[in-house]
Amino acid sequence: MSVVTPIATAIATRWAVCPQPWFPGTILAKLSNVYGCGYGHIMHLGNCYNFYDFRALARRRLPGPIFNYIDGAADDEATLRQNTASFERCDLVPNILRGVETIDMSVTVMGQKLAMPVYCSPTALQRLFHHQGERAVAAAAAKFGTMFGVSSLGTVSLEELRKAYDTPQVYQFYFHKDRALNRAMMQRAKDAGVNVMALTVDSITGGNRERDLRTGFSIPFQLTFGGMLQFAIKPIWAINYLTHERFALPQLDEHVDMSGGAMSIGRYFTEMLDPTMNWTDVAEMVRAWNGQFCLKGVMSVADAKRAVDIGCTGIILSNHGGRQLDGSRAAFDQLAEIVDAVGDRIDVMMDGGVRRGTHVLKALSLGAKAVGVGRYYLFPLAAAGQAGVERALNLMRTEIERDMKLMGCSSLRELSRANLRFR
Numbered sequence: 197m198s199v200v201t202p203i204a205t206a207i208a209t210r211w212a213v214c215p216q217p218w219f220p221g222t223i224l225a226k227l228s229n230v231y232g233c234g235y236g237h238i239m240h241l242g243n244c245y246n247f248y249d250f251r252a253l254a255r256r257r258l259p260g261p262i263f264n265y266i267d268g269a270a271d272d273e274a275t276l277r278q279n280t281a282s283f284e285r286c287d288l289v290p291n292i293l294r295g296v297e298t299i300d301m302s303v304t305v306m307g308q309k310l311a312m313p314v315y316c317s318p319t320a321l322q323r324l325f326h327h328q329g330e331r332a333v334a335a336a337a338a339k340f341g342t343m344f345g346v347s348s349l350g351t352v353s354l355e356e357l358r359k360a361y362d363t364p365q366v367y368q369f370y371f372h373k374d375r376a377l378n379r380a381m382m383q384r385a386k387d388a389g390v391n392v393m394a395l396t397v398d399s400i401t402g403g404n405r406e407r408d409l410r411t412g413f414s415i416p417f418q419l420t421f422g423g424m425l426q427f428a429i430k431p432i433w434a435i436n437y438l439t440h441e442r443f444a445l446p447q448l449d450e451h452v453d454m455s456g457g458a459m460s461i462g463r464y465f466t467e468m469l470d471p472t473m474n475w476t477d478v479a480e481m482v483r484a485w486n487g488q489f490c491l492k493g494v495m496s497v498a499d500a501k502r503a504v505d506i507g508c509t510g511i512i513l514s515n516h517g518g519r520q521l522d523g524s525r526a527a528f529d530q531l532a533e534i535v536d537a538v539g540d541r542i543d544v545m546m547d548g549g550v551r552r553g554t555h556v557l558k559a560l561s562l563g564a565k566a567v568g569v570g571r572y573y574l575f576p577l578a579a580a581g582q583a584g585v586e587r588a589l590n591l592m593r594t595e596i597e598r599d600m601k602l603m604g605c606s607s608l609r610e611l612s613r614a615n616l617r618f619r
């Protein structure tokens with residue numbers, strides 16, 4: 197492929213008016229698999245109105261292996277599909293003539309007051325998606341008064357984020373075989389002033405993500421030839437990546453030698469994380485942390501009860517966005533059971549498949565205290581950095597506000613199961 201082709205493709209697709217099949221940009225865009233919109237608009241941030249628009253724009257901007265790392269999930273991706281489909285199996289029942297004018301959508305969860313009931317779940321490798329990475333997400337979360345998670349596999353240090361952005365911060369933790377390392381990492385988070393500790397418990401081994409196997413996506417990169425070609429046709433991503441701060445995993449770098457490819461993320465999971473982690477280990481962590489502590493990835497009632505017993509202050513129902521155990525139940529489907537069992541003793545949150553304000557209202561009607569989003573902010577991040585995440589959070593806030601008015605409630609406390617009917 198000549199050097200001119202990817203540049204010409206990039207220019208042409210940027211100005212492609214999608215529905216005209218004869219338009220040269222459209223043809224080129226289709227050829228390079230970056231065709232994005234179907235409404236006669238030039239695809240840009242200003243005409244992204246929902247998750248699917250952001251996803252289309254991110255797809256145009258990211259090299260295929262990175263897009264597929266975000267978009268993909270485990271095995272047949274059945275759980276990924278179920279996560280969103282589960283919200284469509286029940287309907288909202290609105291009330292009318294309630295005189296709703298002002299809306300209060302604030303919630304308090306795990307001791308943190310949030311201006312909206314949606315927070316940004318912790319996700320790995322964000323500077324790979326956009327050079328602003330976690331800084332963009334933290335800044336947007338702060339602007340909208342909500343909480344954001346920093347992954348153990350984050351690309352900006354939890355200390356920098358804690359200092360720079362004044363909004364509740366979650367630190368997502370993996371449990372290592374080396375107990376001293378666990379203690380050191382927790383102490384580090386405590387010293388930094390992290391508000392909430394979240395131990396991910398659904399990842400004692402990596403999920404089978406076949407899209408990544410096909411493209412060769414891993415850290416460090418081990419791309420297949422096809423994967424390399426996908427990078428070659430996204431030169432703008434490559435220029436941005438190469439002209440900004442070097443890729444790093446600062447949560448781990450201090451403790452694990454990740455330099456020069458000495459340790460891949462795959463090996464980090466298999467060699468350093470502890471698959472024997474059990475309730476006694478976690479109880480000790482909860483005591484040592486001595487603050488807001490939640491388990492991310494709880495799905496059964498029995499586990500939710502044990503989380504209460506060992507002193508957790510929250511649980512996040514999650515199947516990791518379908519990226520771990522395919523065939524696992526959607527968190528939304530499991531929510532009522534768990535709220536009934538422990539909702540009066542612990543803060544119950546959920547994530548997975550949330551794409552709309554109505555999804556949030558449905559989850560809150562069943563008793564969730566707040567709802568996490570992953571890909572909902574990751575595609576906007578990839579599409580446009582901080583401006584993208586802000587637009588996505590703003591759309592979500594506007595949707596929730598509108599939906600609350602249409603539901604006839606001025607405060608989220610008014611939502612209940614009386615507002616829902618399952619088909």
Ligand SMILES: Cc1cc2nc3c(=O)[nH]c(=O)nc-3n(C[C@H](O)[C@H](O)[C@H](O)COP(=O)(O)O)c2cc1C
Pocket residue numbers: 265266267279317318319320347348349368396492514515516517518519547548549550568569570571572574
């Ligand atoms: C690209 C990507 C990376 C993720 N990285 C992490 C991680 O490092 N730690 C973690 O606990 N969860 C991680 N998750 C899971 C999210 O925290 C969240 O559970 C999930 O994205 C929710 O599903 P949704 O994307 O449909 O909103 C990741 C998800 C995605 C899509």
